[in-house]
Amino acid sequence: MQEQVVSYALEKVEKARQTLRALSSLKTSIKNNTLLRAAELLDKKRDYIKEENSKDIEYAKSLGLSSALIDRLLLNDKRIDGMIKVLEDVAKLPDPVGEIVRMWTLPNGLKVGRMRVPLGVVFIVYEARPNVTIEAASLCMKSSNAIILRGGKEAINSNRALVEVLKEACRMEGFPEDAIQFIDRPEREIVWEILKMEGKVDVAIPRGGESLIRAVAENARVPVIKHYKGVCNIYVDDEADLKKAYHIVYNAKVQRPSVCNAVENLIIHRNILESFWPRMAYILGKAGVELRCDEESLRIIKNNPRLSFVKAVPATEEDYYEEFLDLILAVKVVGSLEEAIDFIEKYGSKHSDAIITENYTKAMRFLQEVDSAAVYVNASTRFTDGNEFGLGAEMGISTDKIHARGPMALEELTITKFVILGEGQVRDNVGVPEDLLSEALQV
């Protein structure tokens, strides 16, 4: 059994690897045509996709999974339209491969440049969201990477059907279809095996809940790019435009609380506690948000009879570390920008943090000193997303410091190599001595 798993995993990886050379010099037009063909096939085969998806939905129901999870799993026409749009969007993006990002000339005439090249074999591990199959595969196809897809087992029929469509498009357009490998067996050991294949798998990208990501990171010998969780903070400075603050905090907490770029901690400058906080608390309370407050912010609510309807409780230390993913917000009062940055450094997860202020110097300091993947001035943290940022799609989000920070898209699926164009240059001018060369030419 263990042996079977190893040989299955190895076969998938080797097959993917064998396509790398062909991928590296594949014409952009072939890549784009394949993506557009896949979009067309997806449109034609809606019924088949939905049929396969319904098997997954039934199975999920039989397991008694939550309705939220079943909703994420569901493929209806609107979601299929969304996947078609991703394929078309990625086809439109410029091809990153082969781009010379910079080239300079050395005093000896050597031209040294950096050329963008694919990473190689990308292993993506994700949960029961079939749309990730299309997003991840299309980005890898466009950036000439081979991809190994391992989705949640609850979505296995949907994912298999989507991969079939992609592969059919590959065959029609001359794209090496083995560049897309799909793990169609449920054993978790397959994942651990692939994560150990240093030198054969170039990077692993886990997408999903914190426990999945921790399991991947802990089992990997190959490089992993990841983010564990999103404990995002908004700091409302005493020089904030309060109207902007109401809208931004509301948006960041209420519009979609279940995602990683929603705000979890609200930090308020003491000077505006009386003017800003009762109104903000009123708005959040009306929106059904539970507030976990420090002493000062709690007192304001408890002392104001017009806020008696607001659900507000004292915050614990743990609350500030917590990714609620729900209509819950932790609140902290500070006396300065420094204190706010200290708070973010201590409790935040280096994902997305915002300052609301009209003060130029404080805005600049916040941008520079807050060490997070995305740092905002006067905007909602909810924008942290490959699509929103204009990157076309998203492979995942990184809060690591190596290779990529923030939403990852095409560029993050490449790396530059050095290319050097010479005309016979040798180091330190040490060539064959003249007399030795003339002797040699007599041989």
Next chain:
Amino acid sequence: MQEQVVSYALEKVEKARQTLRALSSLKTSIKNNTLLRAAELLDKKRDYIKEENSKDIEYAKSLGLSSALIDRLLLNDKRIDGMIKVLEDVAKLPDPVGEIVRMWTLPNGLKVGRMRVPLGVVFIVYEARPNVTIEAASLCMKSSNAIILRGGKEAINSNRALVEVLKEACRMEGFPEDAIQFIDRPEREIVWEILKMEGKVDVAIPRGGESLIRAVAENARVPVIKHYKGVCNIYVDDEADLKKAYHIVYNAKVQRPSVCNAVENLIIHRNILESFWPRMAYILGKAGVELRCDEESLRIIKNNPRLSFVKAVPATEEDYYEEFLDLILAVKVVGSLEEAIDFIEKYGSKHSDAIITENYTKAMRFLQEVDSAAVYVNASTRFTDGNEFGLGAEMGISTDKIHARGPMALEELTITKFVILGEGQVRDNVGVPEDLLSEALQV
């Protein structure tokens, strides 16, 4: 004992970490002044440095270390001049921190940009080469990273003296001196401990022999950027300018055979075997190079009485994988560019590979398809080096695919974060509903 090691390691790392915020907004002038001050102090304290170094040299002799190793350890005036020059050169390089590498505007008016920021805490593990202390520390100082230095124990007195000089310069110029941490105890366990501090150490960079690098990679939970070895290849195409080939192969093998960018495998197109190879073999033979040949290339030598002096033996399969680091060259005859690229893919180490050709199309194909950190046309592989490429200095070389490939310098010690400048934007235009806002303003 184990506990002592852990607390020692933790203290070093925590001290380094505490400087990160101050480093992130340190003015470029302070960084440059500190580097220049260190250069000045190094010049003044030559005698002290050489004295401390002589303790290491004596100890190394008492251990019976090889003269090559003792030579690398030695600090004479010329080498101290070299370190002074590194400090001055790094001071002259542009500061990468805070650079906005790109900024664009979204349809909603949000400005999204990528800002270069330091990695954080960099852990460098190296062997008994004191110059690495200065190179690594100066690059980290300029890029606002904190550094933990762990050099070979044979160089401990030299390294300690160099670090003292750096710290004195820090104190004089207002640079946070704890940003430079020096491991002054010999236990290897300290290294393994630090390599496990995920989230506290942002990257580990091992520099040295393959066994050191493997040990670091295998023990690390933190990201590692590395290269194991340099099995560099030169392919002499049948459309090569043979004169260029003689000089380049000679330079790449003979000028300094003990380094990772020296050539180890020579690949020759069959069509020029008769014209090129006897002369090249003559030159290499005269330079004292031992040739490990495949059948065809060996026959040419054995059949030519004028080459009877050449040391040539049959190559084994292992020879082509080997990093000789010596006056030894493995030779292989191929029938096409494809075969040459296949050979490089199989036996090379993805470090530096060159083609010698006058044919444009073959040159372009080689550049695109050879998957190595540095790919050359008509130049010696010996140029793969941060200084030679014009990067100012070198933190190490990466043959990994993640974060950096090839020589690493200032830019590779940074990563970009997203900075977003708004004027109150909220996602999907979901702000506080108007009536709720008016109500709230009455509170």
